[in-house]
Amino acid sequence: xxxxxxxxxxxxxxxxxxxxxxxxxxxxxxxxxxxxxxxxxxxxxxxxxxxxxxxxxxxxxxxxxxxxxxxxxxxxxxxxxxxxxxxxxxxxxxxxxxxxxxxxxxxxxxxxxxxxxxxxxxxxxxxxxxxxxxxxxxxxxxxxxxxxxxxxxxxxxxxxxxxxxxxxxxxxxxxxxxxxxxxxxxxxxxxxxxxxxxxxxxxxxxxxxxxxxxxxxxxxxxxxxxxxxxxxxxxxxxxxxxxxxxxxxxxxxxxxxxxxxxxxxxxxxxxxxxxxxxxxxxxxxxxxxxxxxxxxxxxxxxxxxxxxxxxxxxxxxxxxxx
Numbered sequence: 001x002x003x004x005x006x007x008x009x010x011x012x013x014x015x016x017x018x019x020x021x022x023x024x025x026x027x028x029x030x031x032x033x034x035x036x037x038x039x040x041x042x043x044x045x046x047x048x049x050x051x052x053x054x055x056x057x058x059x060x061x062x063x064x065x066x067x068x069x070x071x072x073x074x075x076x077x078x079x080x081x082x083x084x085x086x087x088x089x090x091x092x093x094x095x096x097x098x099x100x101x102x103x104x105x106x107x108x109x110x111x112x113x114x115x116x117x118x119x120x121x122x123x124x125x126x127x128x129x130x131x132x133x134x135x136x137x138x139x140x141x142x143x144x145x146x147x148x149x150x151x152x153x154x155x156x157x158x159x160x161x162x163x164x165x166x167x168x169x170x171x172x173x174x175x176x177x178x179x180x181x182x183x184x185x186x187x188x189x190x191x192x193x194x195x196x197x198x199x200x201x202x203x204x205x206x207x208x209x210x211x212x213x214x215x216x217x218x219x220x221x222x223x224x225x226x227x228x229x230x231x232x233x234x235x236x237x238x239x240x241x242x243x244x245x246x247x248x249x250x251x252x253x254x255x256x257x258x259x260x261x262x263x264x265x266x267x268x269x270x271x272x273x274x275x276x277x278x279x280x281x282x283x284x285x286x287x288x289x290x291x292x293x294x295x296x297x298x299x300x301x302x303x304x305x306x307x308x309x310x311x312x313x314x315x316x317x318x319x320x321x322x
Contacts (some may be wrong), residue, residue, distance in 0.1 A: 004102060006135050008115065012077035014044040014171045017097065019082040021091040025154020025189060028057040030125040032105075033147035035062050037133040040141070048072065048090040054234040059188045060150055061143035062150060072098065078192045085126045085285045087112045103128060108276050108285030123163045126151025127298055130171055142179030149180035157201070161289055162271050197235035200225060204239055210249065215242035215314055216240060216307060218253040220299065223260075240266040250273060251310055255303060258294075263302045267291045282310055286299035291317045 011014075017034055019027030031047050038045040047066045057063060062244070072079070072094035079098035084090055085108060087100065100229050102113030105122040122128050126148040133140055140148075152172055156164045176182060203225040210217040219239070229235075240254035254266040263280070267275035269289045278293040282305075283294025295302045 001115060001294055002132065002135055005103070005132060006119055007089065008092050008101065009038065009136060014077045015046075016072065016076040016079040016080065017045065017047045017050060018072075018079065018092060020084045020089045021247045023049055023051060023053060023057070024150045024237060025057060026124045026126055028053055028063070029060060029147045029149075029151030030129045030249045031068070031080075031153065032060055032062040032066075033129040033144050033151065034082070035065070036141070036143045036147065037136065038136045040133075040138045041136065042142075048092065051233075054237070055194070056189050056192055056234075056237075057150065057185075059109070060147050062147070063171050072202075084109070087108045087320065088248035092284060093170070100131040106276070106286055108280055109290075122154035122200050123165060123168045124151045127156070127171055128130075130175070140174070140178045143177035145175040145180040146185060149175045149182070150189065153182075154186055158186070158190075163287070163289065172189065179187055183192045194231070194235055196229045196231035201239060201242070202234055203229060204254075205242060208243060209248070210243075211307070211311060213311075214248045215245055215250045215313075216253070217251075218219050218255065218303070218307065218309055219243055220257075220300075220303070222256040240268050244268045244270065248260070250314060253306060254308065255299070255306075257299070259299065260297050262294065263299070264294050265292060265302075267293075267306075273310065275310070277289065278306070278313060282306070 010176045013292045015038055017031045019031045033049050035045055048069050049066055052068050053063050055065050065183055072092050078101050078104060079095060080101045083104050087096055100113040102116045103125060105119050107120045109118055119128055130148045133144060203218045204221050207220045217306040236256060240252055244252035256264045258264045263292055267278055269275045276286050276288050279285050279291035279293040282295050286292055
């Protein structure tokens with residue numbers, strides 16, 4: 001499918017790039033890397049998101065060029081949809097009228113594009129953007145290198161998730177050689193939290209629980225906690241990793257109340273359970289080690305359903321490993 005994408009870019013001129021609502025590091029870094037790659041080929045290109053780029057990624061080259069729009073009301077030769085499980089994920093009406101190039105590394109992604117380039121072996125979509133630039137003959141300059149590096153750093157959890165491979169380090173090394181600044185990117189991603197996020201983190205961690213086996217841990221956030229901390233949606237990123245860091249915990253869940261009776265759920269795994277399969281049962285998806293979904297119900301009923309599914313999967317995984 002890479003060859004189809006290359007052929008399209010070489011034969012067309014006017015492009016749109018977008019990613020999922022509430023953009024994260026991989027979505028942002030990959031979109032901006034593609035933006036700079038197409039700019040290097042003198043293409044007419046724009047990056048449009050439904051939501052603003054979070055503060056942690058605003059220092060990335062080109063972040064200030066991203067347009068925030070409620071819909072797509074112009075026609076492009078093609079629209080690149082980055083790291084989205086389906087065409088609704090960007091939250092941009094009008095996108096369905098475009099020629100869609102679906103680019104992702106999640107196995108749960110629907111094949112909604114006219115061209116679907118899915119590479120489940122890539123540690124991040126940023127890795128795919130690196131390969132695309134190389135295939136197009138684009139010089140990996142400092143802006144591209146820094147954006148791809150941010151995508152890799154974000155989606156590999158600073159290179160300690162199981163999706164980190166020898167290839168990941170080789171690409172990261174090349175990116176640093178091409179101008180990416182590891183310390184600069186790391187500070188932007190991990191040392192630029194708002195005061196509200198740290199206040200919210202304290203409230204959320206006070207809800208920490210684990211099951212009788214000690215293998216599953218979870219935390220919960222209510223709207224009242226978020227309002228009391230004066231936190232934003234951007235401040236929720238990364239919180240789920242705290243319960244996952246507990247010794248003996250194999251999977252963690254973060255229940256986030258986004259509306260009364262509606263919870264957005266982040267699932268993380270250390271490898272003994274494929275949490276993307278849990279997320280799929282509730283209409284979501286993602287990676288084997290990091291996935292999410294949205295579930296409607298009371299706080300107790302949502303927690304019971306999700307935790308029951310997770311515990312059942314871990315029990316199956318445990319028996320299979322014996």
